[in-house]
Amino acid sequence: MFIPKHYKQKNILKMETLQKTVNGFKSQDIMDTVGAIQSNPEIAKFKFRARNKWISGGHNRSTIQDFYGACREDETRKEPFVFDNSEPPILLGNNEGANPVEFILHGLAGCMTTTMMLHAAANGISVDHVESSLEGDLDVQGFLGLDETIRNGYQKIKVNFKIEGDLTEEEKQKLISFAYMSPVFDIVTNKVPVSLSLNA
Incomplete structure (x- = not known):
């Protein structure tokens, strides 16, 4: 079967564009994500969570790990992110964070x-x-x-x-x-x- 040269070049160019990485993002990944959301808007709904415990004075600690997105609970984070919140001494804290x-x-x-x-x-x-x-x-x-x-x-x-x-x-x-x-x-x-x- 004969495939015109311009058709081949157009497809090659399209493939190269999809495989291209711009600013650390893959063009194909962006298109796949947008396409999935367009076909099922429920995928776009997320619930993010944080938990916090008071330690002493102005010092408390937040942990962030699980969230809901793309129609399921995410399990990719094996350990929580930990953030200490505090105040500088002038605001009655000790700079724990x-x-x-x-x-x-x-x-x-x-x-x-x-x-x-x-x-x-x-x-x-x-x-x-x-x-x-x-x-x-x-x-x-x-x-x-x-x-x-x-x-x-x-x-x-x-x-x-x-x-x-x-x-x-x-x-x-x-x-x-x-x-x-x-x-x-x-x-x-x-x-x-x-x-x-x-x-x-």
Whole structure:
């Protein structure tokens, strides 16, 4: 059977594109994941969990291991991730770990970066280097109950990205637009219903 040369070249090019790795993501993996979700939206529903125990003073410890996703409980993590939360001495702690509002900055930075790189890979945009710095303004009079007009959390968060690669200014701006799609960006910029309960 005769196969036209241009048809062969087109298929070879398609195969090479699917096998290509961009920003650490395989194009085939991205397409397979998107395709699976499009065929069964239930796959896209996740439940993430964290457990926490108080140790002493401002020191407490969180463990993260199991989660539900892709229609099943995940069993890939054999050991939990452990995060110590504390406060600096000026906030009555002993620096056993970063404080929780600093973890928010860590979560926001990590999520925006991952989101940016994933969407960049899906769009065929290769990036050499990305780093960010974050700063959050917080007035502790709020959570200490000293001034009801001051909110308990951050008043504002500033994020600065440094992006390097063979990129046009337009492509860099597109990468920034991808960061706005971050789940943690959504969490910190919109109200999320949080329910508290007490085990008897």
